[in-house]
Structure formats: structure tokens, C-alpha cells
Amino acid sequence: MAIKKKKTQSKTKPKANQLRKTLGLPSDILLQMHDYMVKSRVLEERLIKIYRAGESFFWIGGPGEEAWGVPLGMLAYKGQGLNYDYLHLHYRCSPTLVAMGLDMVDSVRLMMNRSTDKSTGGRNFSNHFCIPEWNIAPVTSPLEVQYPIACGTAHAQKRSKSKGISIVTGGDAGTAEGDFASALILASRKNQELPVLITVQNNKWGISTSYDGQHGETHIADRAKAFNIKSTVINGNDPIESYLAIKDSMDYIRKTGKPAFIEAHVSRLYGHSSASGANPIKEERDPVKDFENKLLKAGLIDQKMIKEKWEGYEAEGIKAAELARTESVPMPESIWDHTYVNNENADWRKF
Amino acid sequence: MANMAQAVRLALHYAENHYDLKDVFGQDVGAPLGGVFTATQGVKTAWNSTLDERGIIGMAMGIAMTGDRCVAEIQFADYIFNTIDLLKIAGNTLWCTNGQMSLPMTVMTPVGAGIRGSVYHSHSFDAWASRLAGWKVVMPSTPLDAYGLLLSCIKDPNPCLFLKPKALMRVRGEELIPGEPEDEKTLKNMIDAPIGDRSNWKPKWPKIEEYLVPFGQGKITRTGDQVTVVSYGRHLLLCNEVADQLSSEGYSVEVIDLRSIYPYDWTMIKTSIEKTGRVVFVNEDTEVTNFAEHLAYRTVQELFYNLLARPKVIAGKNVPGIGLHPHLEDASVPQKHDIAAAIKEVCAEVP
Numbered sequence: 058m059a060i061k062k063k064k065t066q067s068k069t070k071p072k073a074n075q076l077r078k079t080l081g082l083p084s085d086i087l088l089q090m091h092d093y094m095v096k097s098r099v100l101e102e103r104l105i106k107i108y109r110a111g112e113s114f115f116w117i118g119g120p121g122e123e124a125w126g127v128p129l130g131m132l133a134y135k136g137q138g139l140n141y142d143y144l145h146l147h148y149r150c151s152p153t154l155v156a157m158g159l160d161m162v163d164s165v166r167l168m169m170n171r172s173t174d175k176s177t178g179g180r181n182f183s184n185h186f187c188i189p190e191w192n193i194a195p196v197t198s199p200l201e202v203q204y205p206i207a208c209g210t211a212h213a214q215k216r217s218k219s220k221g222i223s224i225v226t227g228g229d230a231g232t233a234e235g236d237f238a239s240a241l242i243l244a245s246r247k248n249q250e251l252p253v254l255i256t257v258q259n260n261k262w263g264i265s266t267s268y269d270g271q272h273g274e275t276h277i278a279d280r281a282k283a284f285n286i287k288s289t290v291i292n293g294n295d296p297i298e299s300y301l302a303i304k305d306s307m308d309y310i311r312k313t314g315k316p317a318f319i320e321a322h323v324s325r326l327y328g329h330s331s332a333s334g335a336n337p338i339k340e341e342r343d344p345v346k347d348f349e350n351k352l353l354k355a356g357l358i359d360q361k362m363i364k365e366k367w368e369g370y371e372a373e374g375i376k377a378a379e380l381a382r383t384e385s386v387p388m389p390e391s392i393w394d395h396t397y398v399n400n401e402n403a404d405w406r407k408f
Numbered sequence: 409m410a411n412m413a414q415a416v417r418l419a420l421h422y423a424e425n426h427y428d429l430k431d432v433f434g435q436d437v438g439a440p441l442g443g444v445f446t447a448t449q450g451v452k453t454a455w456n457s458t459l460d461e462r463g464i465i466g467m468a469m470g471i472a473m474t475g476d477r478c479v480a481e482i483q484f485a486d487y488i489f490n491t492i493d494l495l496k497i498a499g500n501t502l503w504c505t506n507g508q509m510s511l512p513m514t515v516m517t518p519v520g521a522g523i524r525g526s527v528y529h530s531h532s533f534d535a536w537a538s539r540l541a542g543w544k545v546v547m548p549s550t551p552l553d554a555y556g557l558l559l560s561c562i563k564d565p566n567p568c569l570f571l572k573p574k575a576l577m578r579v580r581g582e583e584l585i586p587g588e589p590e591d592e593k594t595l596k597n598m599i600d601a602p603i604g605d606r607s608n609w610k611p612k613w614p615k616i617e618e619y620l621v622p623f624g625q626g627k628i629t630r631t632g633d634q635v636t637v638v639s640y641g642r643h644l645l646l647c648n649e650v651a652d653q654l655s656s657e658g659y660s661v662e663v664i665d666l667r668s669i670y671p672y673d674w675t676m677i678k679t680s681i682e683k684t685g686r687v688v689f690v691n692e693d694t695e696v697t698n699f700a701e702h703l704a705y706r707t708v709q710e711l712f713y714n715l716l717a718r719p720k721v722i723a724g725k726n727v728p729g730i731g732l733h734p735h736l737e738d739a740s741v742p743q744k745h746d747i748a749a750a751i752k753e754v755c756a757e758v759p
Contacts, residue, residue: 139474178506187505194473195505199493205463209470216430216476223470239463246458395507396542398565402671405706408624 073356081297084357090131090156090296091352094123094345096370097152100161103374104168104183105327105335112382113168116331118184119149121324122258124344125293126226128300129256130156132307133224135191139217143192143210145203145225148184149258150196153226157191161370162377171384172391179387192221200231204240204255211244211251215314222252222310230263232277244316245284252310254303255281255318258293260325265333281318293321294344409580409592415551416447416516416572417599418585419558420479421613424452427562431471433457434464434481440606444483445518445577449601450611461487465494465515469501472513477562482517484525485533485571492536498567499542514561514568519547520642520692521741522575527729529574530737532693534640537569538670538702544623545669547571549644550581553667556621563620571669573641587616626673628680632660635686635755638677638703640666643690643742650747661751669699674706681707685716686754692741695723717757722750 080087101120108116119126130153134142146153151164163175167186170179176186176195187195194206207225214221231237244251257277261268274280281288287309291302299321306317324341328334352358393403402408410418423429432448438456442449457464461482468480482488488495495515502510521530537545544566548554554572561568580592589595598612629644630651639647644665651661662680666672681687687707689700704719722742724730730740 143470143473175506175508177504180506181504185504187508189505189508194470195501195509197497197504199497202466202494202497205466206470206473208463209467209472210474211470212431212467213471213474213476236462236466239458239460239466242458242460243463243467395503395505397544398502398507398510402544402624405671405674408671408674 073354076355077357080351080355082300086300087297087352087357090127090300091348091358092366093127093130093156094152094296094348095366096161097123097127097155098345099367099370099374100155100164101151101327103161103378104164105331107165107168107378108331108335113170113183116168116183116335117148117329119151121260121326121341121344122149122293123152124296124348125258125299125321125323126150126152127156128296128303129153129224129226132300132303133157134221137190137192139214139221140219141192141221143194143207143214143221143223145194145207145210145223146186146196147200147203147227148182148196148198149228150186150226151184154186154188154193161373162380165374165377165381166384169381170386171381172387173381173384178391201227201234201236203227204236205243207253207255208240208243208251211253215252220311222254222307224254224256226256226258228263229257229259229261229268229277230266230271232257232280233271241281241284241286245286250315252314253316254306254310255286255316257320258323259320260323262325262329264329276320278318278320286316286318288318288320290320291322293323294342294347296344296348409582410551410585410588410595411578411580412548412551412554412572413445413447413577414595414599415555415585416558417449417451418588418616419555419562420448420451422616422618423477423559423562426618427477429453429477429479429562431455431476431478432481433467433478435459435483437481442601443481445572445574446601447572447577448481450599461491462494465491465498468513468515469494469498469511472511472567473509475512477512479514479516479562482515484529484531485517485519486528486531488517488533495540495543499540501542502566503542510565511567512565514558514570516558516570516572518572518574518577520573520575521730521737522573522642524732524734524737525574525730526732530730532691532724534571534669534691535693535697535699537571538699540569542567544568544671545571546623546667547573547641547669548667549573549576549641549665550583552581552583552585552619553621555585556619557667559618560620560623564623571641575642576645585616586619587614589614621667623668624671624673626667626676627665628662628676629665630661630663632662633683634660635688635751636662636664636677636680636684637688637690637747637751638664638666638700639690640669641691643692646742646744647690647747650744650751654748654751659751659755672703677703677707678711681711682714685714688720688722688747688750688754690722690742690747692724694726695721696726698723716759717754720750720754722746
């Protein structure tokens with residue numbers, strides 16, 4: 058038996074080593090990506106459970122975008138102000154924020170409309186984050202408005218000659234909005250190019266409308282090409298490919314001050330939102346499971362480590378929900394708060 | 409004495425030097441034209457945007473997110489309507505982010521009829537603007553107020569809308585801007601671009617001083633005790649003229665220039681109505697759900713027992729557009745005889 062076992066090891070070890078070498082990224086980055094991807098998935102599934110338990114009114118989020126969002130969050134230059142990257146994200150952005158250090162409980166607070174929710178104070182839907190300390194611009198429900206806004210932050214960054222760039226994310230369906238075209242034009246004006254990474258997460262759906270009936274272009278990225286913007290189409294379900302493409306684009310933008318464009322093909326694992334049931338879509342590739350299998354084959358993780366990781370984050374999610382449940386909710390009189398800076402002039406009855 | 413276009417220019421110049429105003433932009437705002445009404449001529453930070461209203465407002469929001477001050481222009485208010493959801497988002501950003509992110513941006517746009525501007529150069533926007541919670545909205549009737557209100561807008565940490573009555577852009581006031589040369593020809597030689605080649609022209613700015621018109625502070629432009637007339641912008645000057653004419657017929661008309669549409673000076677309106685017992689609200693936006701209807705409603709609610717006559721709203725006719733022929737324009741927006749008739753009618757009413 059012992060000899061047999063030794064034989065098996067000698068057969069698999071070189072294979073794993075070879076696989077590791079071909080993965081294209083150092084082991085610590087691969088393992089870190091996996092960790093964030095699992096955490097993000099567990100968090101989103103916790104949010105769906107909270108919705109199903111009747112503890113929230115609506116869920117929308119990013120299961121299926123982990124392999125794109127996590128590398129983006131890891132590579133973003135995190136901080137506040139013009140010297141750091143601005144992120145104009147859409148509502149499937151939890152993988153990015155998890156990779157930037159988001160505490161699960163802050164996502165749960167937002168989901169459960171607690172007054173402790175720093176992003177909106179219980180005023181907005183799940184994943185509508187705003188984190189000024191990390192230059193996370195407010196996520197809005199109207200699609201695509203974030204694209205020209207990203208050109209505004211990029212414009213200010215260019216003027217300040219900082220190395221910070223602006224990054225914008227959004228879905229494929231939203232590219233039909235005029236704001237998408239506005240951003241391509243604003244970012245690429247000759248001699249006034251902006252340091253902005255324009256990205257589209259193409260999951261081939263707009264709620265229930267298929268991509269196929271709505272697009273004449275071969276790739277959405279082709280539209281960027283027309284403006285002489287460096288553009289790439291990637292498999293956004295592969296975190297290694299995402300990481301390398303994002304890094305390459307970011308390096309290019311920081312070096313040249315010019316825009317870059319990435320179209321990442323991703324999955325939408327639980328449908329559009331709770332409005333469409335938030336049920337698992339079995340036909341979609343699961344980027345977390347696929348990556349996990351890749352790491353298993355390469356011998357970077359084992360089943361025990363995987364189990365511990367998923368269970369650890371599951372426990373963290375449960376604890377976050379338990380904590381959020383005990384926290385206060387916004388009070389009716391708070392509707393006037395923050396209409397204007399310093400709460401002035403909010404209620405006309407008091408002029 | 410500066411005209412309103414020059415006053416706007418002077419305010420922008422002052423703000424560039426004292427409030428760190430970094431961007432003044434919009435269609436044809438930069439050199440060589442300096443705006444279709446020349447209100448941005450010679451302004452150091454003025455630049456030409458793409459012909460894209462949503463791009464302009466989106467950029468302004470992004471610039472404001474970084475904390476930089478900007479003034480964005482929509483060339484005519486008639487073309488601001490396709491930005492209405494961006495204006496809504498700009499107004500709700502502070503509120504939606506639980507007070508975390510303010511947008512210190514100013515949007516300026518010419519409004520109203522009076523220049524035979526046909527269907528798409530005559531729209532008003534004050535009634536629409538008053539529904540944009542989170543915005544401060546002003547409209548001057550004199551160059552000095554234009555200077556003081558625009559500086560207040562730029563200095564303010566909230567989004568501010570500066571409505572320029574386009575028919576008054578060449579009208580001069582009776583009060584000097586602090587630091588302005590007394591002789592209008594001297595000012596013209598200093599800050600008006602020459603006709604023809606302007607490539608080497610630079611303005612010679614006078615040493616102007618800070619002058620702020622606070623938000624929510626109206627101004628009594630005619631004192632009287634028989635009836636109160638509340639207006640702003642172009643129609644304020646018409647109301648003044650009517651009040652002067654009617655005084656020779658024995659009427660005593662108090663005219664209030666609201667200046668600030670939101671927040672508005674209710675104390676001034678209230679005090680005046682308590683004195684006169686009669687009120688006419690005048691503006692040129694269309695009459696159904698006009699901002700003046702809100703003021704009339706509040707008058708009835710809070711001052712019902714002080715009233716000697718029913719409050720009256722004189723506003724634009726609820727028609728789809730303002731036709732080019734003078735007969736059409738004059739029949740669509742309030743004229744002096746309409747205002748005079750309304751004042752006489754209110755004064756004739758016996759409780």
C-alpha cells in the first residue's frame with residue numbers, strides 16, 4: 058500500500074506543479090482571490106436568505122461576477138481623494154468591495170435597512186454602496202449614469218496629475234443607454250483623453266431580455282475601438298484572466314493617461330434580482346466552483362481547506378445577520394436629514 | 409454699470425481666484441465664443457464640452473464628487489430636459505448616501521421667453537426646478553444679484569441651479585458690483601472680447617470684491633400697502649414697471665423679488681401679505697403645477713384669515729410651446745397688461 062501510495066504521489070505531484078506554473082499568477086494571489094470569491098458568494102447567498110426570511114424587501118447583487126469583481130477590487134488603488142482610484146460601480150459589486158475589505162455586516166446592514174448602514178442609512182436597496190473613504194461613488198439604480206460621472210472624476214484626476222484613475226462597471230443591457238456613448242466620447246477626445254477604465258460585465262441578460270436580440274455589434278468592446286480606446290474582451294469567469302487583463306489595462310492607463318476598455322463575459326447565477334425569484338440558474342458556469350477545482354487540481358488547496366473556508370464565512374454571515382437584527386432602524390423624522398448639507402432648509406414648513 | 413452677462417463673467421472670475429473654481433464648461437462656453445450670451449468670455453477655466461447635455465451634467469457630478477468646484481452650463485433650459493434624472497440624482501446624492509457625499513456643483517442655464525426665441529429657446533424651468541429636492545434654485549433680476557447669487561451658488565456645498573433670464577442678459581442694473589468701474593465703457597474695454605480675431609486677447613479684470621446674496625433672502629423692490637406682488641427674473645422687472653404705472657392711478661403695490669426660488673423667503677412674503685391682505689404671484693413658467701401655486705397654497709393655509717382677496721397666480725399658459733410670432737409669444741407668457749389687470753382685480757375684490 059505504502060509503495061502504491063508513493064507511486065500515486067509521484068504521478069500527481071509533477072502535474073500539480075506544472076499546473077501551478079501555468080496558472081500565471083503567484084500562489085498567494087491565487088489563494089487570496091479564492092478566499093475573497095468564497096466570502097463574496099457566501100455573503101450574497103446570506104443576503105438572499107435574509108430576503109427569503111422576510112427580513113428585507115428586495116435583493117439584487119453579484120453572484121456570478123466574483124471572478125471579475127474580486128481581481129478588480131484587489132488591483133484598485135484604495136484610498137480617499139484624487140490620488141487614489143475612484144470606483145463607479147453597479148449593483149453587482151459586492152465581490153469588488155469584499156476584495157477591498159468590506160465587512161460582511163456592512164452589506165447586511167444595507168440589506169436590512171438598518172440606520173447603522175453607513176452607505177445609505179437604510180434608504181436604499183442592497184449593494185447600493187457609497188464608501189467615500191475608499192472613493193466608492195454611490196451606486197444608483199438608474200443604469201449607466203455612472204459612466205459620464207466616472208469621466209468627471211477622471212477629469213479631476215487628470216488635472217491634478219495624480220496616478221489615480223477612475224473605474225466604471227456596468228452591465229451589457231445598459232450599454233444601450235446614451236450615457237454609455239457619452240462616456241466613450243468624453244474619455245477619448247483627442248489630446249484630452251481621460252484616465253478611466255471603462256468596463257462592461259456582459260452576462261447576456263437585461264432582466265428577462267436576452268442579449269442576442271438587442272445587439273448588432275459583434276462585441277460591445279468594438280464600440281470602444283471606434284474611439285481609439287484600447288479594448289479587450291475577456292472571460293470574466295476566469296479570475297486569472299480577469300486579473301491579468303485588469304492589471305494590464307490599469308498599467309496602461311496610469312502610464313499613458315488614456316482610457317482603456319474591458320468587456321468581461323460573466324455569469325448571472327441567481328437571475329436579475331429577487332423580483333425574478335433569486336433562484337440558482339443551473340445552466341450558468343459557476344466561477345467560484347470552477348476556480349476552486351482549478352486550485353484543487355494544482356494542489357494549492359484541499360477539500361478540508363475548502364470546507365473550512367466556506368463554513369467560516371457562513372458562520373460570519375450568520376453572525377452579521379444576528380448583529381444587524383439587533384440594531385436600530387431609521388426613524389420617521391429622519392426623512393428630512395441630509396436633504397442639504399448641515400440639514401438646513403430641508404422642510405419648507407420651517408422656512 | 410455691468411450688464412448681466414458681464415456680471416456672470418465677473419462672478420466666475422472672482423470664484424476662480426477666491427473659491428478655487430476649477431471648471432466652467434458647456435457647449436461653446438470656452439474660447440473663442442465664451443458662451444452664446446458671452447457670459448463666460450475670457451474666463452480662465454472655461455472650456456468647450458461635447459454637444460451632450462447628459463455628458464455635461466454627468467461630468468459635473470463627477471468633478472463635484474472629488475470636491476472640486478465647477479460650473480456647468482446647459483446652453484438653453486429648453487435642452488436641459490433630457491438630463492432631468494441626472495439632476496434628480498445630483499439632488500438626492502447627499503440624502504441617498506446618508507449625508508456622506510455632497511455635490512458642490514452649479515448648473516447655469518438661460519431661461520424664459522422675451523427674445524422671440526420660438527419653441528426651443530423660450531422654455532422656463534423654475535417650476536420643474538422647484539421639484540428637484542436637494543437643489544438650491546435661484547434666478548436674478550439684476551446684474552448685481554446675478555453676481556451675488558452666482559457666488560453663493562459656487563460657494564455652497566450643495567448642487568445649485570442658477571437660472572439666467574435670457575432676456576435680461578444685456579440689461580444693466582442700477583447698482584455697481586463692488587470694485588466694478590463706474591463707467592460702463594471702461595468695463596467693456598476691460599472684459600469684452602473684440603469683434604474679429606480674439607486669439608491674442610486677454611481680459612483685464614477689475615479688482616472686484618466678494619458680494620453674496622444669501623439663499624432664501626428676497627428683496628422688496630417697491631414698497632406698498634395695498635397689494636403684494638411676488639416675482640423673480642424677467643417678470644420682476646415687469647412687475648416693477650406695472651407697480652410704478654399703477655401708483656399714478658392711486659394703487660400702492662409692494663413688489664418682492666424672490667431671487668431665491670428654493671429655499672424661498674417665506675418670512676418676507678408672509679410679512680408683506682399680513683400688511684396688504686392681497687397677493688399676486690407672477691412668473692412665466694406654465695400655469696399648471698406652477699411653483700407659484702405652492703406659494704398660493706401656503707398663503708391660503710397659513711394666512712387665510714389675513715386675506716382680503718383670493719390669491720392670484722399669473723403664469724404662462726399651459727400650452728406645449730411658445731410660438732415664434734409675437735402674437736403667439738405675447739399670448740403665452742404674462743404681459744404687463746395681464747399683471748396690471750390681475751393687480752386691479754385683486755384690489756377690487758371685497759371680502
